[in-house]
Amino acid sequence: MKIEETFIKDLVVIEPTVFGDERGYFFESYSKTKFEDLGINIDFVQDNQSFSKKGTLRGLHYQNPPFAQTKLVRVLEGEIIDVAVDLRKDSPTYGKSFSVLLSAENKKQLLVPQGFAHGFSVISETASVMYKCDQFYNKEAEGGIKFDDPSLNIDWGMDLKEAIVSEKDQVLPFIDNCNSLF
Numbered sequence: 001m002k003i004e005e006t007f008i009k010d011l012v013v014i015e016p017t018v019f020g021d022e023r024g025y026f027f028e029s030y031s032k033t034k035f036e037d038l039g040i041n042i043d044f045v046q047d048n049q050s051f052s053k054k055g056t057l058r059g060l061h062y063q064n065p066p067f068a069q070t071k072l073v074r075v076l077e078g079e080i081i082d083v084a085v086d087l088r089k090d091s092p093t094y095g096k097s098f099s100v101l102l103s104a105e106n107k108k109q110l111l112v113p114q115g116f117a118h119g120f121s122v123i124s125e126t127a128s129v130m131y132k133c134d135q136f137y138n139k140e141a142e143g144g145i146k147f148d149d150p151s152l153n154i155d156w157g158m159d160l161k162e163a164i165v166s167e168k169d170q171v172l173p174f175i176d177n178c179n180s181l182f
């Protein structure tokens with residue numbers, strides 16, 4: 001298992017050790033002790049899975065404290081551009097975004113800490129995305145930022161006019177007006 005730092009503190013990409021043989025492959029997608037060896041000590045309590053068609057864009061979402069969530073995101077099928085935006089007011093990278101291609105093929109995982117907004121776009125025909133969370137879903141604590149906020153200028157790898165976006169996500173505020181409490 002390998003950990004890649006990003007330019008944003010605490011936001012890391014994890015690559016598993018994959019064992020291939022004539023049957024196919026095997027890897028540990030999560031191991032509490034191996035993650036602890038990498039300095040990651042998180043108690044995950046909920047696993048989520050979503051399936052989306054090409055052109056779907058979900059996000060950018062977060063839950064405010066005390067219900068903030070760390071998310072460990074991976075792709076079971078397909079390819080996504082996974083995006084995290086730093087919302088920590090005292091962070092030197094506040095308002096900056098990081099994007100990474102996650103796919104069933106590259107098996108990379110993005111560890112999105114508490115204090116970030118998260119979203120992804122689907123660039124393959126379909127994609128199944130799975131993520132672990134260290135806090136339960138709480139509707140009242142939900143917050144979001146509009147995916148096309150010009151101050152974030154995120155490259156979602158698609159024509160945004162064609163993006164498939166939920167009604168809820170179409171009316172989210174830009175970062176300067178969001179209700180983030182981080």
Ligand SMILES: Cc1cn([C@H]2C[C@H](O)[C@@H](COP(=O)(O)OP(=O)(O)O[C@H]3O[C@@H](C)C(=O)[C@@H](O)[C@H]3O)O2)c(=O)[nH]c1=O
Nearest residue numbers: 048050058059060061062071118119120136137166168
């Ligand atoms: C996120 C979530 C949603 N739901 C319900 C609420 C709603 O009726 C339905 C669909 O919810 P949403 O439209 O919010 O799903 P979605 O837009 O996929 O929301 C997700 O987006 C990605 C980018 C994230 O980072 C996640 O944390 C989550 O916010 O599922 C739960 O029951 N539990 C959950 O944990």
